[in-house]
Amino acid sequence: MKVPFIDLRAQYKEIQKDFSRVIKDVLKRRDFILGLDVKLFEKEFAHYCGVKFAIGLNSGTDALFLSLVSCGIGKGDEVIVPVFTFIATALAVSHTGARPVFVDVDEQTYNIDVNKIEKAITKRTKAIIPVHLYGQAADMNAILKIAKKCKLKVIEDAAQAHGAEYQNKKVGSFGITGCFSFYPTKNLGAFGDGGMVVTNDKKVYNNLLLLRDCGRKRRYEHIVKGYNSRLDTLQAAILRVKLKRLDKWNRLRRKNAFFYNTLLKKIDRIITPFEARDCLHVYHQYVVRLKNRDRVIDILKKNGIDTSVYYPIPLHLQAAYKDLGYKKGDFKIAEKLSEEILSLPMHPHLKKDEIEYIVAVLKRYL
Numbered sequence: 001m002k003v004p005f006i007d008l009r010a011q012y013k014e015i016q017k018d019f020s021r022v023i024k025d026v027l028k029r030r031d032f033i034l035g036l037d038v039k040l041f042e043k044e045f046a047h048y049c050g051v052k053f054a055i056g057l058n059s060g061t062d063a064l065f066l067s068l069v070s071c072g073i074g075k076g077d078e079v080i081v082p083v084f085t086f087i088a089t090a091l092a093v094s095h096t097g098a099r100p101v102f103v104d105v106d107e108q109t110y111n112i113d114v115n116k117i118e119k120a121i122t123k124r125t126k127a128i129i130p131v132h133l134y135g136q137a138a139d140m141n142a143i144l145k146i147a148k149k150c151k152l153k154v155i156e157d158a159a160q161a162h163g164a165e166y167q168n169k170k171v172g173s174f175g176i177t178g179c180f181s182f183y184p185t186k187n188l189g190a191f192g193d194g195g196m197v198v199t200n201d202k203k204v205y206n207n208l209l210l211l212r213d214c215g216r217k218r219r220y221e222h223i224v225k226g227y228n229s230r231l232d233t234l235q236a237a238i239l240r241v242k243l244k245r246l247d248k249w250n251r252l253r254r255k256n257a258f259f260y261n262t263l264l265k266k267i268d269r270i271i272t273p274f275e276a277r278d279c280l281h282v283y284h285q286y287v288v289r290l291k292n293r294d295r296v297i298d299i300l301k302k303n304g305i306d307t308s309v310y311y312p313i314p315l316h317l318q319a320a321y322k323d324l325g326y327k328k329g330d331f332k333i334a335e336k337l338s339e340e341i342l343s344l345p346m347h348p349h350l351k352k353d354e355i356e357y358i359v360a361v362l363k364r365y366l
C-alpha cells in the first residue's frame with residue numbers, strides 16, 4: 001500500500017466545484033489586489049477566532065514580522081522564542097533588527113517551557129512569541145502572567161494551529177496579535193503563500209493596514225515606509241471556501257490521532273502525542289517519538305509510507321544562527337527531540353485502513 005504524507009488531492013476533490021465557482025467570480029470582477037474576498041475573509045476569520053480585526057498578508061512569516069514592527073520592536077531589543085520551531089519564528093525577529101533569545105521546550109508538549117522563560121528575560125526583552133507547535137496551544141496562562149509581570153508583548157505564532165483552543169478560546173486571541181500561515185499544507189491552506197494577523201488592538205490593526213500596503217494612506221500618499229505584503233484576492237476566495245470546512249477537517253484529524261493512539265498504545269517503544277489539559281489539539285502534525293528514528297523512516301519508506309521530521313535541527317544549531325553564539329548542549333530537550341521525533345501521515349482524509357497499515361509496519365519492525 002502507498003500512503004502519502006499528506007493528500008491535498010482528496011481535499012481538492014471534495015470541493016472542486018466551489019473552487020471553480022469562486023475563482024471564476026474573481027476573474028470576472030478582476031479585483032485581484034485587496035478585493036472583495038480579502039475583506040470578507042478577514043471578517044470571517046476574525047469572527048472565527050473571536051477577535052475584532054484580521055489583516056490578510058502574504059505569509060505567516062510576514063504576519064510575525066509585521067506584528068513585531070507594528071509593536072515598535074527593532075534594533076537593540078530582544079524577543080523570546082522557543083528553540084524548537086520552524087525557523088520563520090526567529091527570522092521574523094532577526095529581520096526587525098532585534099535579537100531572538102531562545103528558550104528550551106517542554107518534553108511532553110514540545111511547546112516553550114514556561115519555567116525557563118523568566119531566566120531569559122533581560123532589560124532589553126520586549127516580547128515573547130509562543131508557538132502553538134503541531135496544533136497544540138502553548139501554556140498561555142503562564143505566558144500571559146509572565147508577560148504582565150515583566151511588561152512584555154505576547155505575539156502568538158499560530159501558523160500550525162488554525163482552530164486550536166486553549167480553555168475553550170481560539171488560539172490567536174490571547175496575545176496582542178495572533179499570526180497564521182496559509183501555506184498549502186496547513187490545516188487551513190491556500191493554493192500558494194498567504195498569512196493573517198488577528199488582533200483586538202485598533203492601533204496595531206491600523207498600523208498593519210499601512211505596513212502591508214507600502215505605507216499607503218490613500219493612492220500615492222505614503223505616510224510610513226511600509227512593505228508589499230498583501231493577501232491575494234484569489235487566495236482569499238479559496239480560503240473562504242476552505243474555512244467553512246475547517247472545523248470538520250480538524251475533527252477528522254483528531255479522530256485519526258485517537259485511532260493512531262489506540263493502535264500504538266500496544267508498542268512501548270513509541271511515545272504518542274500528549275494532550276495538555278485545557279487544550280483542543282488540532283493535529284497539524286501527528287508526532288511520535290522513538291529511538292533509531294532514521295532506520296524506522298527507511299523501513300516505512302520501503303513499505304510505501306511517507307513520513308517527515310519537524311524539525312531535525314533546533315534553531316540554536318542552525319548555521320543561520322551561528323552568530324548568536326549558542327552551542328550544542330545549550331538546549332537539551334530540543335536536541336533530544338530533534339533526534340527522536342517523527343511525523344506520521346496526518347490529514348483529514350487519511351483512512352482507517354491506512355493507519356492500520358502504518359501501525360502494522362511499525363509493529364513488525366519494533
Ligand SMILES: Cc1ncc(COP(=O)(O)O)c(C=O)c1O
Nearest residue numbers: 059060061086088089159181183
Ligand atoms: C511555526 C511556524 N511559524 C511560521 C511559519 C511561517 O509561515 P509561512 O511559511 O506562511 O511564511 C510556519 C510555516 O511553516 C510555521 O510552521
